[in-house]
Amino acid sequence: xxxxFEDYFxxxxxxxxxxxxxxxENEAEDIYIYCSYEPExxxxxxxxxINNQYVFKHNLNDAVDNNSSIDKKSIEYDxxxxxxxxxxxxxxxxxxxxxEICKEYGREMPAEIKLRYSVKDNSLKGEYKYNLVYSNDEExxxxxxxxCWFEEVKKEA
Numbered sequence: 001x002x003x004x005f006e007d008y009f010x011x012x013x014x015x016x017x018x019x020x021x022x023x024x025e026n027e028a029e030d031i032y033i034y035c036s037y038e039p040e041x042x043x044x045x046x047x048x049x050i051n052n053q054y055v056f057k058h059n060l061n062d063a064v065d066n067n068s069s070i071d072k073k074s075i076e077y078d079x080x081x082x083x084x085x086x087x088x089x090x091x092x093x094x095x096x097x098x099x100e101i102c103k104e105y106g107r108e109m110p111a112e113i114k115l116r117y118s119v120k121d122n123s124l125k126g127e128y129k130y131n132l133v134y135s136n137d138e139e140x141x142x143x144x145x146x147x148c149w150f151e152e153v154k155k156e157a
Contacts, residue, residue, distance in 0.1 A: 005105040012094045012101070017117045017124060019090045020046045023083065024060060027075055028119055034149060035095045035113035036142045038135040042099075043142035044091035047150050054154045057084055114149060 020031045023046075030049035036042070047056050050063035060077035095113075102109040112129040134140040 005101065005107060008101045009098060012098050013113075013115060013124065013126065016044075016091050016094050016115065019087055020048075021117075021119070023057065023087045024048055024050070024077065025075070026119070027077075030119065031115075031117040032149070032153060033091070033113075033115040033117070034142075034146045035091070035098075035115075036111065036133065036145065037095060037099060037109055038111055038132055038142075041142070042092050042095050043146075044088055044095050045143075045146045046087065046091070047153075049157075052157075054150065054157070056150070057087065112145070 016033055016035075017031060020033060021028070024031070028048045028050050029052070032047045032049075034043070034045050036044075045057075047054060048060065048063075049055075050060065053063040055063045058079050060079050064075050064077070098113075099109050101107075108130050110128040110130055112127075112133050114127040115124060116126075117124045133145055134142055
């Protein structure tokens with residue numbers, strides 16, 4: 001059976017999840033992946049829900065409670081710059097591959113992709129926007145959108 005567009009698209013998103021899951025050593029409740037592409041600019045970032053707290057990739061250890069009676073295992077995440085950059089680089093490469101697949105199959109490239117992966121349920125949900133999100137705004141940057149999404153998710157919890 002030949003692969004179709006959706007197969008490639010899903011595989012690349014699954015790889016994004018896998019690299020983020022590896023980054024947190026499979027110790028997260030949820031993973032939130034933000035991807036953005038607006039003419040000639042790609043952006044990838046991620047935040048996590050760990051121990052019922054929402055944290056950016058560089059703050060993972062803020063969510064670790066090594067004194068908790070529930071959590072018997074002591075965890076300390078490697079949040080070194082090198083490790084963070086590796087995750088971002090792989091995520092960006094996957095996003096660029098998604099763009100290539102979209103071109104190859106004559107599909108529109110999403111301007112924004114928001115993915116939520118539930119570790120416990122092993123389920124991935126995506127939200128896609130195709131209209132420009134920040135390019136038409138002189139002050140708005142992709143980081144602003146990512147941080148706003150982080151705050152929205154925290155408030156909804």
